[in-house]
Amino acid sequence: MAVLADRAYLAIRGLIVSLELAPGAVIDERALMQLLGIGRTPVREALRRLAQEQLVEVFPRRGMFVTGVDVRDLARISEVREVLEPEAARLAAERATEAERDELAALSGEIGGPGDLMALDERVHRAIYRAAHNDLLETTLGQYYVLALRIWMIALDRAHELEEAVEAHRDVLEAVVVGNGDRAADVMRAHVEDFEQAMRRVLVTV
Numbered sequence: 747m748a749v750l751a752d753r754a755y756l757a758i759r760g761l762i763v764s765l766e767l768a769p770g771a772v773i774d775e776r777a778l779m780q781l782l783g784i785g786r787t788p789v790r791e792a793l794r795r796l797a798q799e800q801l802v803e804v805f806p807r808r809g810m811f812v813t814g815v816d817v818r819d820l821a822r823i824s825e826v827r828e829v830l831e832p833e834a835a836r837l838a839a840e841r842a843t844e845a846e847r848d849e850l851a852a853l854s855g856e857i858g859g860p861g862d863l864m865a866l867d868e869r870v871h872r873a874i875y876r877a878a879h880n881d882l883l884e885t886t887l888g889q890y891y892v893l894a895l896r897i898w899m900i901a902l903d904r905a906h907e908l909e910e911a912v913e914a915h916r917d918v919l920e921a922v923v924v925g926n927g928d929r930a931a932d933v934m935r936a937h938v939e940d941f942e943q944a945m946r947r948v949l950v951t952v
Contacts, residue, residue, distance in 0.1 A: 754784045754792035762801050762812055763896050773802060773810035799889045801896075815896055817949050823894045824942040830887055831871070831938050832931035835918055838877035839927035846877040847923045854919040863912050864898060870915045874922060874934075898945055914940060 758778060761767040778789050793810060796802040803811050842850065853870050871891055875884040914937040921930035 750784055750788035751791040751795075754778075754782055754788045755795050757782050758789075758792050759796060759799075759801065759892065762796070763892060763899060765896070765899050767812050769812055769815045771812045773812065775810075800893065815900065817897055817900070820894065820897050820942065820945065820949070823890055823897075824938065826890050827887070827894070828935060828938050828942075830883065830890075832935040834875055834878045834880075834883055834887055835922060835930040835934035836927040837880060837883070838874045839922045839925050839930040841879045842877035842922060842925075846873070849873055850877065850919045851923050854916050854923070857913060857916050864895065867912055867915070868895065870919065874918070877922065897949075900949065912941075 758767070767773075773793065775786065775789055775793070778784075779786060782789070793802055797804055797810075801813055803813050805811070838846075838850075850870075850873055853866070853873060856866060868891065872888065875887050878884065914933070917933045918930060918937055921927075921933055
C-alpha cells in the first residue's frame with residue numbers, strides 16, 4: 747500500500763507542479779483514481795501528504811482544491827532556501843559517498859547541454875539533498891523546492907533567460923565533489939540568491 751501511495755503522491759504532485767491541475771482546481775478523487783489506475787486509499791493518503799505540503803487545501807463540506815499560486819511567495823520561500831540550501835551543500839561536501847560524488851560530477855557534465863533546464867535544476871538540488879545524509883533537511887528542502895518550482899513553471903516559456911543562473915550549478919557541484927564544504931555553501935548561497943533574482947525579473951514580464 748505504501749508503494750502505491752508513494753506512486754500516487756509523485757504522480758499527483760507532478761500534475762500540480764506542472765500546472766496540469768491548475769491552481770484553484772477542484773480535486774476529483776474518482777478522476778484521479780481512473781487516471782492513475784490506483785485505488786481510493788492510496789490516492790487519499792497521497793492527498794493528505796500534499797495537503798501537509800501546502801499543495802492541496804481541504805475545506806469542510808466544500809471539498810479539496812489545488813492551492814493557489816502567489817508569486818509573492820517566492821521571496822519568502824527563497825529566504826528559507828538561502829539558509830538551508832548552503833548547509834545542505836556543506837554537508838554534502840563532507841558526507842557524500844564516492845558513488846554520490848560520481849553522480850554529482852556526471853550532473854555537472856550535463857550543464858550547458860540540451861535538455862530541460864528546470865528538470866536539470868531539480869535533479870542537481872535533490873542529488874545534493876540526498877548527499878547531505880540528513881533526512882529531515884532533505885524532506886524540508888524538497889517541500890520548499892516544490893513550492894518554488896510551481897511558481898517557476900509560470901515562466902517556463904522564458905526559461906532560456908535562466909540559463910546563466912542554472913550554469914552556476916557547475917561551481918556548486920565541483921566544490922561538493924572535491925569536498926570543499928565552505929566553498930560549496932558560499933557558492934550555493936549565491937546561486938539561490940541569483941536564481942531568485944533572475945526568476946523575479948522573468949515573472950515581472952510574464
